[in-house]
Amino acid sequence: MNRSDFTHQRVIRKKSGEHQRYASGFSYQKDSGYFAQIADNLIDEGVKELENLGADRIDPCHSGIHFHAEKAAFYRINYMTRLVSRILAPLHTFPCPDSDTLYRSAKKIRWSNLMTLKKSFSIVSNVSNSNIDHSHFAGLRLKDAIVDHFRELTGRRPNVDTLKPQIIINLHIRENIADVSVDASGGSLHKRGYREESVSAPMQENLAAAVIRYSGWDGSVPIYDPMCGSGTLLCEALMLNCMIPAGIFREKFGFEMLPDHNPDIWHQVKKEADSNVRPPGPGSISGSDISETSVNASRTNLMGIHHGGDVTVTKTAFQDIVSIENSIIVANPPYGIRMGRDQDMQRLHADFGDFLKQRCRGSQAYIYFGDPDHIKSMGLKPSWKIPMKAGGLDGRLVKYELY
Numbered sequence: 001m002n003r004s005d006f007t008h009q010r011v012i013r014k015k016s017g018e019h020q021r022y023a024s025g026f027s028y029q030k031d032s033g034y035f036a037q038i039a040d041n042l043i044d045e046g047v048k049e050l051e052n053l054g055a056d057r058i059d060p061c062h063s064g065i066h067f068h069a070e071k072a073a074f075y076r077i078n079y080m081t082r083l084v085s086r087i088l089a090p091l092h093t094f095p096c097p098d099s100d101t102l103y104r105s106a107k108k109i110r111w112s113n114l115m116t117l118k119k120s121f122s123i124v125s126n127v128s129n130s131n132i133d134h135s136h137f138a139g140l141r142l143k144d145a146i147v148d149h150f151r152e153l154t155g156r157r158p159n160v161d162t163l164k165p166q167i168i169i170n171l172h173i174r175e176n177i178a179d180v181s182v183d184a185s186g187g188s189l190h191k192r193g194y195r196e197e198s199v200s201a202p203m204q205e206n207l208a209a210a211v212i213r214y215s216g217w218d219g220s221v222p223i224y225d226p227m228c229g230s231g232t233l234l235c236e237a238l239m240l241n242c243m244i245p246a247g248i249f250r251e252k253f254g255f256e257m258l259p260d261h262n263p264d265i266w267h268q269v270k271k272e273a274d275s276n277v278r279p280p281g282p283g284s285i286s287g288s289d290i291s292e293t294s295v296n297a298s299r300t301n302l303m304g305i306h307h308g309g310d311v312t313v314t315k316t317a318f319q320d321i322v323s324i325e326n327s328i329i330v331a332n333p334p335y336g337i338r339m340g341r342d343q344d345m346q347r348l349h350a351d352f353g354d355f356l357k358q359r360c361r362g363s364q365a366y367i368y369f370g371d372p373d374h375i376k377s378m379g380l381k382p383s384w385k386i387p388m389k390a391g392g393l394d395g396r397l398v399k400y401e402l403y
Contacts, residue, residue, distance in 0.1 A: 007210060007214055007401045009221055011059070013367050015052030025110050026089070026090070026091045026092070026110075026111060026288070027090040027091055027092060027093065028089040028090050028091070028181075029260060031058070031068065031289075032068050032069060032071075032074070033057075033066065033068050033090065034066075034067055034068070034069060034074065034087055034088060034089055034090070034184065035064055035066055035067075035069070035087070035088040035090060035179075035181065036050060036064050036065040036066075036067060036077075036081075036084045036085075036086075036088075037063070037064045037084065037085045037086045037088065037390065038064050038065060038084045038085055038208075039085070039089075039388070039389055039390055040062070040063075040084060040389070041062045041386065041387045041388050042083050042206075042210055042228070042388075043065060043209065043390060044060075044063070045083055045213055045214070046060075046065055046084055047060055047065060047082045049081060049082065049083050049084070050067050050077060050081070050084075053073060053076050053077045053080055053081065054069060054070070054072070054073030054076055054077070055067040055068065055069045055073060055077060056068055056069070061170075063174075063183065064284065065084075071262055071265050071403045072265050072268070074087075074184075074255070074271050074355070075253075075255065075265060075266045075269045075270075076269050076273065078184060078185055078189070078247065078253055078255060079245050079246070079247045079250075079253075079269065079270060079273060080245045080246055080273060081189060082206060082209035082210075082213070082239075082240070082246045082248060083206055083209060083213070084189055085188055085189055085190060085206065086183055086184075086185040086187070086188055087183075087184045087185050087188055087189075088170050088181035088182065088183060088184060088257075089182045089184040089241060089258060090179060090180075090181045090256070091109055091114070091180045091181055091182060092105075092106075092109050092180050093177065093178065093179050093180070093278065094177075094178055095177060096130070096132065096173050096176055096177060096178035097131055097133055097176050097177075097195055097205060098131055098132065099137065099138070100143045101123075102132065102138060102142065102145070102173075102178060103141050103142075103144060103145045104145075104272075106141070106142050106145035106146070106151050106178075107145040107146075107148055109145075109149070109180065111146050111149045111150065111371050112149070112150065112261060113155060113258070113259055114167070114258075115158060115166075115167055115279060116153065116158075117156055117157070117158050118158075118160060119164050119166045119167055119257065120158065120159040120160065120161035120164075120165050120167070121146070121158060121159075121160060121161070121165050121166065121168070121169055122160060122161060122162045122165035122167075122168055122169070123139040123142055123143055123160075123168075123169045123170075123171060124139070124168060124169070124170050124171070124183070125138045125139035125170075125171040125172075125173075125300045126171070126172050126173070127172075127173040127174070128173070128174050128175075129174060129175045130173045130174065130175060130176045131176055132173055136171055138171060139171060140171065142171050142180070143160060146158070146169070147160075147184055151304060155393070156314070161345075166257060167182065167183075167254070167257050168182070168183035168186065168187065168254060169177055169181070169182060169183070170182070170183050170191060182254060182257075183254045184253070184254045184255040184257065184258065185253060185254050185255075186250075186252055186253050186255075186256075186257075187254070189206070189246065189247065190204050190205045190206040191205070192205045192235075192239075192247075192249060192250075193248075193249030193250055194235055194249060194301050194302075194304045194305050195230065195232075195235075195301055196300050196304055197230060197296065197297035197300040197301055198230050198297060199229050199230045199291070199293065199294050199297055201370075201391075202229060202232060203229065203232040203233065203332050203368070204232075204390050204391050205235075205236060205246075206234045206390075207237045207368070207388060207390040207391070207395075208232040208235070208236040208332075209239075209240070209246070210388065210397075211233060211236075211299065211330055211332075211366055211368055211388075212233065212236050212237050212240055212330065213240075214366060214397055214399075215328050215330060215364070215366040217237065217241075217328045218233040218239075218243045218341060219280065220282055221326060221327055221328060222283060222284050222285070222286065222326075222327040223237050223284065223285055223286075223326070223328040223329075223330060224286055224287060224288075224324050224325065224327050224328070224329050225286075225287035225288075225329075225330050225331055226287065226288055226289075226316075226318040226321060226324070226329065226331055226355075227289060227290075227318060227331045227332065227333055227352075228287035228288060228289045228294065228295075228298050228313060229289060229294050229297070229298070229332065230294060230297040230298055230301055231287065231294075231297065231298030231299075231301045231302055231313065232301075232332075233287070233331070233332065234285060234286075234287045234298060234302060234311055234313070235301055235302060235305060235308075237285050237330070238280060238285055238302065238305055238307065238308060238310075238311055239277075239305065241280045241281075241284065241285065241307060242277055242278055242279065242280055242307050243276045243277055243278055244277050244305065244306055245270075245273045245274065248274070248306075249304075275312050276351055277306055279307045279310060280307055280310050280311075282310075283312070285310070285311045285312075286311060286312040286313065286314075286318040287312075287313050287314075288313065288314045288315065288317075288318070288321065289313075289315065289316075290316070290317040290318075291315075292315050295313055295314065295315045297352065298313045299313050302342070318351075318352060318355050319351060319355065321355070321359065322359065323359045323361075324359065324360045324363060325361055325362045325363060326358065326362040326363060327360070327362075327363045328363065328364055328365075328366070329344070329356070329360060329363050329364070329365040329366070329367075329402075330365075330366050330367070330368075331352075331365070331366075331367050331368070332367075332368045333348070333349060333352060333367065333369065333374065333382070334348065335369070335370040335371040335374060345374060345377070346374075346377045349374045349377035349378050350377050350378070350379055352378065353377070353378035353379040356378075356380060356402055357379070357380060357402065358399060360402045361402055361403065362402065362403075363402045364399065364400070364401060364402065365399070365400040365402060366397060366398070366399055366400075367397070367398050367400065368388065368395055368396070368397050368398075369395055369396050369397075369398060370393045370395045371393075371395075372394070372396045374396065375396060375398055378398075378400075380400050381400075382398045382399060382400060383399040383400060383401050384398070385397070385399075386398075
């Protein structure tokens with residue numbers, strides 16, 4: 001903090017009558033409690049991942065996972081989680097029967113202990129089963145409360161920036177209870193930063209990571225994607241196998257804006273995680289696609305990742321592959337939104353099912369269907385099906401044992 005910011009904070013604290021230390025008072029600071037937003041169908045695996053990364057007192061609920069973590073574990077979770085969408089640091093919870101109560105209660109939050117007038121902010125809001133039934137309106141009332149809090153203290157207001165805010169405030173109102181939090185991740189964690197090239201309807205990174213996780217692949221056998229598209233499954237397999245932190249390309253995290261941020265602990269956590277990066281086994285990760293555009297996109301995205309040059313991607317239709325035996329096969333076959341309605345999707349999936357059955361003996365296949373209706377066209381008996389919703393898709397991950 002420079003001298004002008006320090007002076008500004010002294011003035012605010014004097015006017016507001018605050019005599020406590022600058023970083024006190026927010027919910028997350030009292031009990032080191034946080035909230036992980038994650039897709040409902042990934043909660044069970046998310047609990048395991050959070051536990052492995054150092055969280056404790058883990059409590060899943062309908063919309064995510066409550067957990068506690070000391071500062072090092074909190075930083076590690078943000079930096080390394082592959083499944084969680086974002087981590088929220090709770091500021092305050094209060095009854096919220098109407099918009100006036102929202103405004104009054106939110107205005108009492110010590111915003112000046114969180115941010116200065118020089119920090120831009122934005123608001124993400126969501127309401128459900130409440131008297132306030134419009135998320136955008138709720139967000140506007142919260143914005144007014146923050147702005148008026150500063151106006152009354154300083155005569156000035158902070159800037160709202162919906163494109164590149166320095167601080168993201170999250171508002172969630174459910175059953176007339178409002179939870180106000182800071183987005184400690186600083187935006188969705190599924191945006192890894194390696195995707196430089198894309199194809200139509202690319203797979204979300206945390207969904208691809210979930211597919212790899214459910215496959216149980218540990219690098220002991222090869223993994224292959226015969227419909228690799230822009231290479232998201234290959235990239236996530238590489239990052240997992242090489243122990244590359246999911247957030248390694250992220251320039252900033254939201255927790256760096258928290259008033260009690262400890263740069264020394266954060267740098268140590270990052271240094272330790274980065275030191276564990278290792279190369280993959282020779283020939284352990286590869287893929288192909290019928291589209292030259294997709295192959296080029298995959299190669300470009302992979303080359304931006306550590307050891308991406310060790311992944312082989314070729315322009316090959318799966319029908320032309322001689323065999324893939326004793327391997328893990330992953331794929332996200334094209335569906336309507338990616339291929340257009342004129343394509344014979346039923347025939348494509350029938351051919352893919354024949355390919356798996358006839359040329360992939362001794363392997364296991366984990367196929368994500370963005371449109372579950374295509375599962376029946378595969379002509380194979382699934383070992384199991386898992387619902388996986390992401391990006392507006394009500395998809396299914398299906399496992400096939402290929403004897």
